[in-house]
Amino acid sequence: MAKSPRTPTPRNDHTNEALLELAEAMLDEHFADIDDSDAYEALFGSGRGRRKPVPVTTLTTWQFEAGGSASVTTKAKRTEFTITMDHPKFQATVAMVYQPDDGEVLSAEIAAFTGSRKDARQVLEKWLDEILTFDEDDIASMFGLEGDDDDNDQPFFGEDPGAPPPSTPADAARIQRIAASVARSLKADAGPMLSDDDQVWFEATPQTLWSILDATLAASTAKRRDPSLIAAHLFLLGAQLELIRYRIESGWDWAKNMTDTFQERMIQIAETPGLKSEDWFEIVSALVRAKVEIQPDLRNRLGEDTGGFQPEDMPEELMGAMQTMLTDMAEQTPTAFDVVEAMTESGSVMPAGLLAFLVHEMARSPHAKLREAVPIMLLHPEEGVRRAAATVLEQIASPDVVSPESLRRMIAVRNWLPEAERPGLDQAIRKARLKDVACAQWPAAADVVIVVSTIDGSGAQSLLIATRAGRSNVFAGLLVKQGFGLRDTWFEPEQTRRETNAILSQIRLKTPVAEVDRRYLDVIVQHAIASGLREGQVPGPNLLRIAEYAGGAEWRDRLIDVGSEAAELFAGLDEAARTPAAIEASLQRSGAWITREAFAESWFEDDSAIRALVARAPKRDRKAAIQLLLTEGLPPGRMVWAERMVLLGLWASAAKEKDRKALGVDFVTLAHILVGERPLAEIPFMVGVAEKTVMVARSARW
Numbered sequence: 001m002a003k004s005p006r007t008p009t010p011r012n013d014h015t016n017e018a019l020l021e022l023a024e025a026m027l028d029e030h031f032a033d034i035d036d037s038d039a040y041e042a043l044f045g046s047g048r049g050r051r052k053p054v055p056v057t058t059l060t061t062w063q064f065e066a067g068g069s070a071s072v073t074t075k076a077k078r079t080e081f082t083i084t085m086d087h088p089k090f091q092a093t094v095a096m097v098y099q100p101d102d103g104e105v106l107s108a109e110i111a112a113f114t115g116s117r118k119d120a121r122q123v124l125e126k127w128l129d130e131i132l133t134f135d136e137d138d139i140a141s142m143f144g145l146e147g148d149d150d151d152n153d154q155p156f157f158g159e160d161p162g163a164p165p166p167s168t169p170a171d172a173a174r175i176q177r178i179a180a181s182v183a184r185s186l187k188a189d190a191g192p193m194l195s196d197d198d199q200v201w202f203e204a205t206p207q208t209l210w211s212i213l214d215a216t217l218a219a220s221t222a223k224r225r226d227p228s229l230i231a232a233h234l235f236l237l238g239a240q241l242e243l244i245r246y247r248i249e250s251g252w253d254w255a256k257n258m259t260d261t262f263q264e265r266m267i268q269i270a271e272t273p274g275l276k277s278e279d280w281f282e283i284v285s286a287l288v289r290a291k292v293e294i295q296p297d298l299r300n301r302l303g304e305d306t307g308g309f310q311p312e313d314m315p316e317e318l319m320g321a322m323q324t325m326l327t328d329m330a331e332q333t334p335t336a337f338d339v340v341e342a343m344t345e346s347g348s349v350m351p352a353g354l355l356a357f358l359v360h361e362m363a364r365s366p367h368a369k370l371r372e373a374v375p376i377m378l379l380h381p382e383e384g385v386r387r388a389a390a391t392v393l394e395q396i397a398s399p400d401v402v403s404p405e406s407l408r409r410m411i412a413v414r415n416w417l418p419e420a421e422r423p424g425l426d427q428a429i430r431k432a433r434l435k436d437v438a439c440a441q442w443p444a445a446a447d448v449v450i451v452v453s454t455i456d457g458s459g460a461q462s463l464l465i466a467t468r469a470g471r472s473n474v475f476a477g478l479l480v481k482q483g484f485g486l487r488d489t490w491f492e493p494e495q496t497r498r499e500t501n502a503i504l505s506q507i508r509l510k511t512p513v514a515e516v517d518r519r520y521l522d523v524i525v526q527h528a529i530a531s532g533l534r535e536g537q538v539p540g541p542n543l544l545r546i547a548e549y550a551g552g553a554e555w556r557d558r559l560i561d562v563g564s565e566a567a568e569l570f571a572g573l574d575e576a577a578r579t580p581a582a583i584e585a586s587l588q589r590s591g592a593w594i595t596r597e598a599f600a601e602s603w604f605e606d607d608s609a610i611r612a613l614v615a616r617a618p619k620r621d622r623k624a625a626i627q628l629l630l631t632e633g634l635p636p637g638r639m640v641w642a643e644r645m646v647l648l649g650l651w652a653s654a655a656k657e658k659d660r661k662a663l664g665v666d667f668v669t670l671a672h673i674l675v676g677e678r679p680l681a682e683i684p685f686m687v688g689v690a691e692k693t694v695m696v697a698r699s700a701r702w
Contacts, residue, residue, distance in 0.1 A: 013117055013118075013121070014121065015113075015117040015120050015121050015124075016110050018120070018121050018124040018125070018128075019085070019092055019094055019110055019113070019120070019124065020094060020096075020108050020110075021124075021128060022070065022083075022085070022124050022127055022128050022131070023081075023083040023094040023096050023108065024096070024098070024105055024108075025128055025131045025132060025497075026060065026062065026070060026072050026083060026131065027072060027081060027083075027096065027098050027100075027103075028103055028496060028497055028498045029060075029131055029497065029498075030059055030060045030072060031100045031103065031498065032497065032498040032501040032502065033501075036059070036060070037100060040059065040100060043057060043074070044078045054074060054076070056073055056074055056075070057073060057074045058071055058072070058073045059071075059072045059073065059074065059081075060072050062127070062130075062131070064126070064127050064130055065130060066123060066126035066127060066130065067087060067088070067123070068085070068086055068087030068088070068123060068127070069085075069086050069087075070083060070084065070085040070086070070127065071083070071084050075095075079097050079098060079099055079100070079106065080095070080096075080097055081095075081096050081097075081098055082094070082095055082096075082111070083096060087115075087119075087120070087123050089115050089116050089119035089120065089123060090113070090114065090115025090116055090117070090119060090120040090123070091112070091113070091114050091115055092110065092112060092113045092114075092115075092120070093110075093111040093112040093113075094108060094109070094110055094111060095108070095109050095111045096108040096109075102189075103496060103498045129469060132469060132473075132497060163254035163257075164205070164206050164207040164254070165207060166207060166210075167205075167207040167208055167209075167210045167211045171205060171207065171208050171211050172208075172211040172214070172215070174198075174201070174208075175208055175211045175212055175215055175236065176215060178194065178198050178202070178236065179212075179215060179219075179229060179232045179233050179236060180229070180232070181193075181194075181195075181198075182194070182232035182235060182236065183226065183228040183229040183231070183232040184228075186228045186231055186232060187228045192231075192232065192235045202236075202239070202240070202243075203243055206240065206243060206244050206247070206255070206258065208240060209237075209240045209241065209244065209258065209262065212233060212236050212237050212240055213237065213262070213265070213283075215233050216230070216233035216234060216237055216283060217269065217272065217275065217283075219233050220275060220276070220279040220282075220283075221272065221273075221274040221275050221279075230279075234282055234283070234286055237283065237286040238286040238289040238290050239290075241259065241262070241286055241287060241289075241290035241292055242289070242290040242291070242292075244258055244259060244290075244292075245259070245290050245291060245292050246458070248292075249458070249484075250458065250606065250607050251607035251608055251609070252607065252608060253608060259287075259292050260295060262287075263287070263294065263295050263297070263298045264297070266280075266283065266284055266298055266301075267297060267298055267301050269283070270301060284298070284302070285345070288345060291488075322354075322357075322358060322361065323361070326358065326361060326362060326365060326367075326370060327367070329342055329343070329370070330365070330367035330369050330370050333369070335369070336369050336370075336372040336373040336376055337373075337376060337491070337541060337542070337544075337545050339362075339369060339370060339373040339376075340373050340376040340377060340379075340380075340541045341541070343355070343358070343373070343377070343380075344380060344381070344540075344541070353384070355380075355382060355384075355385045355388075356384050356385050356387075356388035357388075359374060359377050359385060359388045359389050359392060360388065360392050362374050362377075363389075363392040363393065363395075363396050363401075364392075364396065368403070371396075371401060371402075371403070371406070372403055372405065372406050374389050374392065374393060374406070375389070375393065375406045375407075375409040375410045375413070376409065376541045376544060377389040377541075378390060378410070378413050378417065378425065379413055379416065379538055379539060379540055379541045379543070379544065380538075380541075381538065381540075383418075383421070386417065386421060386538070387421060387424060390421065390424040390425045390427075390428055391424060391428075393406075393410065393425070393428040393432075394424070394427050394428035394431050397428060397431040397432040397434075397435050397437065398432075398435045398437070399435065399436055399437050399438070402432050402437050403440075404437065404438040404439055404440035405440045407429070407432050407433075407437050407438070407439045407440070408439050408440045408441075408442065409544060410425060410428065410429050410432070411429060411439065412544060412547065412553070412555075413425075413544060414426070414429070415529075415556040415557050416529055416533075416538065416539050416543070416555075416557065417533075417538060418533055418536070418538070442548070442551070442553040443548055443549070444551070445549075445550055445551025446467060446474065446549055446550060446551070447467070447468045447469055448465050448466060448467060448468055448474075448549075448550055449465070449466045449467075449468045449515060450463065450464070450465055450515065450516050450517070450518065450520070450521050451463075451464045451466075451504070451507075451513050451514070451515050451516070452464070452513060452514060452516050452520060452521075452524075452651060453507070453510075453511040453512065453513045454511055454512050454513075454599035454648065454651070455482070455599075455644050455647060455648060456511060456602045457601075457602030457603050457604060457606075458481065458602070459481050459482030459483060459484075459640070459644065460479060460480070460481045460482075460487065461479070461480050461481075461524070461647070462477060462478070462479055462507065462511070462513075463477060463478045463479075463480065463521060463524065463525075464476075464477045464504065464507065464513075465477065465478075465521075465546065465549075465550055466500055466504070473494070473495050473496065473497055473500055474491070474492065474493055474494075474495070474549060475492045475495045475499075475500045475503070476489075476490060476491045476492065476542070476545075476546050476549065476550075477489070477490050478525065478528070478543070478546065480524060480525075480527075480528040482531070482640060482643060482644065483531070483535065483640070484531065484532065484535060484537060485528045485529065485530075485531040485532020485533070485534075485535060485537045485539070486525075486528045486529065486532055486537070486539045486540065486543060488540075489539065489540050489542035489543050489546065490542055491542045491545045491546055491549070511598070511599065512598055512599045512660075514651065514652075514654075514655035514656070514657055514660040515655070515656045515657065516651065516654040516655055516656065517654045517656065518551075519654055520650055520651060520653075520654035521550070522552070522554070522555070523560070523650060524647065524650075525543070525552065525555055526555055526556055526557065526558035527558065527559060527560045527647075529543075529555065529556070529557045529558075530557040530558055530559035531559065533557050534559070560643070560646065560647075562639060562642050562643045562646050562671075562675060563642075563675045565646050565650075566642060566645075566646050566649075566668070566671040566672050566674075566675045567672070567675075569646065569649050569650070569653075569668040569671065569672075570668055570669065570671070570672040572668075573665060573668060573669075577665050577669070582669075583669055583672075583673070586665060586666045586669040586670070587669065587670065587673065587683060587684050587685065588684055589666050590666045590667075590669070590670045590684065590685045591683075591684025591685050591687065591688055592684075592688075593685065593688070594685070594688035594689065594691070594692055595688070603689055603692070604689055604692040604693040604695075604696050605629075605633065605634065605637065605689070605693045606693065606696055606697070609633070610629070610633050610693060610697065611697050613628050613629065613632060613633045614628070614629070614633075614693070614694055614697040614698070615697075616628060619698070622694055622698075625694045625697075625698075626687070626690045626691055626694055627681075629690040629693055629694065630679075630680045630681045630686065630687065630690050631680075631681075633690075633693075634680055634686060634689065634690060634693075635680060638674060638680065639674070639675070641674055641686070641689075642671050642674035642675045645667050645668070645670045645671035645674060646667075646668075646671045648663070648667040649664055649667040649668040649671055651667075652664030652667055670683075670685055674686075
């Protein structure tokens, strides 16, 4: 009898996995483009009443630099695809059931394969790198760098002339409708989403904070609880508190009064019949998510809910609960950074003394992950917690407790702390070295794309860091703010290329961006660290995580000297750009930014002092109001504007796009003039700022 002609089943050489991985990457890449997704939906339509089958259609074809090609075609059903691969050394077909909406693979199989499996693995590796690597066209398309910025929408900025009016029943009704919509999104695992109209209205009605709070309480105490609806209200609560916090940072007294009143109400609400303590904590935690400072009275109330905690007489039941919490963190969090994140979130509603006690418990824990979290706690926002971490690190310094990575991190963050806190950490570092604790080497810096926005009217600038190539995709970001330092940092270690593209595309809608080289990241991060320390702000733990990934071993507290930097940048311009005629021409160009450039749309002053100054001029005398600003209102902030232009001059110098780089001469020239003594009335740009400031102050209303 003849042998069966069937091909023997190959051993597991990972070729199949590579084929499936490439197929999924092609689908992810295709549907990450909104236009391609829309075209696909148009091809299949709603699916109702259709009698004719959808024809087989080729959606995309890749011609690889490494040789060969691959294509994606549709099948009969909306989620069914065929991926065909053709190379001189092999040919393959993959059948995949894939959901374009969320990028989930429901099933996949190798429908056919011929050729060399060994050669296929090598080729597929190269193909996958081509698909997952950002090139210049990818970056330009992703961020819209090839187009103009005329259609950009800037983030919402405060234009209110005073305290908002009381919330109305109509406000409450709309909040209920929005919350129901958000709850439906959460149930569908789509994340909380608002329509554009609802977002604009929501941002313009801070008074709805009270309607949201009332609705949150009602949902939390309802007989039939809807977890999605409660989560939706908590999302809205945190979002509105964050918008109000922006107003606090702009100096509006009403915003501060509103958050203070909110916290007073939280103390009263704690006694609400039917409100569970965990629900109350969740509502309080909305303040934490919004980064609103919790007042002492509310902190004391939170302390009462821990049983009147005092470290020296902790009840046994509380001690047991704390130990259980720490063990759960060690078992459920993937890294020491995640432990710290969980501690920071929960710690914001804990007494500082309890947090400091927990740091000591972590340092003596048998779980290495908890011990390794202690050096990261040196970046906790509470000074008492930071000092407790330094103290216990000195107490436990030995090779069997302090790891080489922990020592490296202790050394790294030393210059990120206030001067007064460094001696305690220095002592811990010295003792660790005396005890022969080895210091780990810094990880090699990853190959990353760095994309940075311009600086908005509040002085905020976003820095986005994404993996340039490879299968794993890290996506991280920093938000720096003039006069504050690092406002926020975040780090996503495992994000799909599709998710990254979607987020980066949204950034493009908010502000102009540029891909920059590494030197700008180094300069701005160190300036932000120093600026924050000057204001008593310590950078968060995610900065250390970003530093380890992107190669920030040399990051220190290095403040830019605005005057010196402006002079150096100006001296570095071509001689032709430094002539009197060239300077005046540059000032005329920058004077037109306010009305012509998207990056300058939010460049105006708007706080209570500015509003009061504008109100001194007769309502119909616009020139008088502008003159008041140029002589009294704007001069105190002159060096703030000079710093902004210095930073943007550095940004333009580091930009890889020609149109962004071309702005550098005017940014630098304006910085040079602002650090000088020319009256503001003789600087067209500052006249434009004054004009827009008056316009906002005169037209703003709730």
